[in-house]
Amino acid sequence: MIDGLVTLAYLVAASLFILGLKRLSSPRTARAGNRMAAVGMLIGVVAALLSEGILNPVELVGGLAVGSVIGVFLARRTPLTEMPELVAAFNGFGGAASALVAAAEVLRGMDPPMRDISAAGETVVNAPSLGVAEVAVVAVSVLIGSVTLSGSFVAWGKLKGKKGLSGFSGLRLVSILVGLGVLAVGTLFVLAAGQPVSAFETVGTDATLWLGVLGALALVLGVLLVLPIGGADMPVVVALLNAYSGLAAAATGFVLGNYALVISGALVGASGLILTRIMCEAMNRSLANVLLGGFGASATAASGGGDSDQPPVQSTTADDAAVMMAYAGRVVIVPGYGLAVAQAQHEVRELVDLLQREGVEVAFAIHPVAGRMPGHMNVLLAEANVPYDQLIEMDEINPEMGQVDVVLVVGANDVVNPAAREDETSPIYGMPIINVDEAQQVVVLKRSMRTGYAGIENPLFFKPNTQMLFGDAKETVKAVIGELKTLQAA
């Protein structure tokens, strides 16, 4: 009876997850949706705590307490610009947890028979040996969970900008070998675990050993899979790893016969996969291209403009830019990763306020993959109190670009590179971009003429209606603000 109630509680929890995620589709209801999902999680946890057979309450409370303290600490203390790497790290923890739970389920087989909750909600005694199906799913769960763990931490490292995290020659070969190894060891594990051992043990030490090797190999595989992917593609990778952690949870759910895990894992798996697809479409590249390290590999097909002889660029000063914008009717700001690095979002907000007081209409053009994660720019600007209806998606703003007087590009490069539209030999050809070159005037805030993540030249900088404003974004924007204030006082 208790078991039936527990399963119903899991259903309630999963329903709250679904409803919560649905409310995430509008900024007005998003926060409530998140809370709803959190309540669902609480219900699931309480139900699990109340399900029969809890022998170790002290360890449970201890584990929950330690985890909560660490979770609160990390969530509160991490600056908003480091959110992507934090999400990657959490994701890794979740994947690891799924793998460990599945492994523990195998290890518990070395104990006298325990009570168990079957999928149908009835209490049954552990069968003398785990079936082939269960064991295979354990292998899958450990595999996916481990890959998620190590892959997420490589992604974390790349997002943090740690050096040395790149592919090496022969990486593909090593990856294939490790992949084959994983398959081989997995098979060995399934075979070993299928052997009945004794009346009490359900899984022998051989099987446990193979499971350990499987986990280790999967960790290596996770590293190898993420290592060659370029830093600019980390958003896609994080979305994909998110999906993997969901699938790992679902697999563990199959092992335990737990509906909460199966439903929620499927939800998260689907969410991550859809997001991955959306982001690949935004870059106009296939997932295969991203995973095989598309950009890093082919820097050969350099788009227009030679390496050494660049045509001169028009460069401008803060006061010229200030005048240009003050007398504009419509200004659009295109933020990019450089804005996040310079932490200039508050200054930009101040600039926008000043311009609006002049009667200038200001909006932000947000490219789907600007920044480290989708919506990264949105979070950054929201932190600076920019109202979210001032943020316009690329597809909405592109048709109106011709009527924009001044575009201010702050730390964005590839997302405004017209080569994606015009140059068929360019590696980014076909990627949808924000057509800033169609505006009357473009001012590009940049530290130097160095290339962006795609490693290619940007013909935008050399166009006649473009001016470059060199310097650190924060300092430059502050200078422009200063000039604007002088103008307004005059």
Add this chain to the structure above:
Amino acid sequence: MSLALFVVFVLASFVGVEVISKVPATLHTPLMSGSNAISGITIVGAIVVAGAVAAPWAKWVGVAALVLATINVVGGFLVTDRMLEMFKPREKAAPETTHAADGATNGRA
């Protein structure tokens, strides 16, 4: 292992696809963070295993899983809330009146 679980898995996947497809790009980062928190549902499995098992190995592996899953859950929901807290609609006061008279606003409902 039950077929019912598999049926539920497939149906839940369809639900996931439908529910997630409607989220605007603006909210993709909180979405990733929020769904990441939900994937911490593993915490439930960790509780069942760590709590119901006497075998020392299995128990401590379960507890380790519990700690990690709890970090994922607690940290994940808090971080998502932090991000969502900042999504404020435009204040209804002054900014509207100082806009240029050409009327083409970018406001969205």
